[in-house]
Amino acid sequence: MRSKVWFLSGLAAGFVIGTQVRHECYEKMLETTRKVKDSPRVQEAAGTIQNQVSRLRDDAKRLVVSRCSSEGASDEQEKAESAAEPPGPWSGSPSPTGEAAIIPDEPPAKE
Numbered sequence: 001m002r003s004k005v006w007f008l009s010g011l012a013a014g015f016v017i018g019t020q021v022r023h024e025c026y027e028k029m030l031e032t033t034r035k036v037k038d039s040p041r042v043q044e045a046a047g048t049i050q051n052q053v054s055r056l057r058d059d060a061k062r063l064v065v066s067r068c069s070s071e072g073a074s075d076e077q078e079k080a081e082s083a084a085e086p087p088g089p090w091s092g093s094p095s096p097t098g099e100a101a102i103i104p105d106e107p108p109a110k111e
Contacts, residue, residue: 036042
């Protein structure tokens, strides 16, 4: 019985000491994180990245709008160009997924 009391006392003391040590480590990590976050270099880099992301977003938006607005004209132009090209040795026919299926005119030669 006496050994159980000593064991439980040691376990409780270890738990308390370990909890305090872990809390101190946690506080150190928080302090370091705050220092890094509040650093002028980090703030400058975050501002630069935010500006670049905004610029890229605006560029992508303009590109999508310009492609969507000129889509009708480019479809007609592609149809005219494909009709003017003579068929080659490989003829393509659209597949259900919209990709061109390559169908050879002749079967491949066996080696």
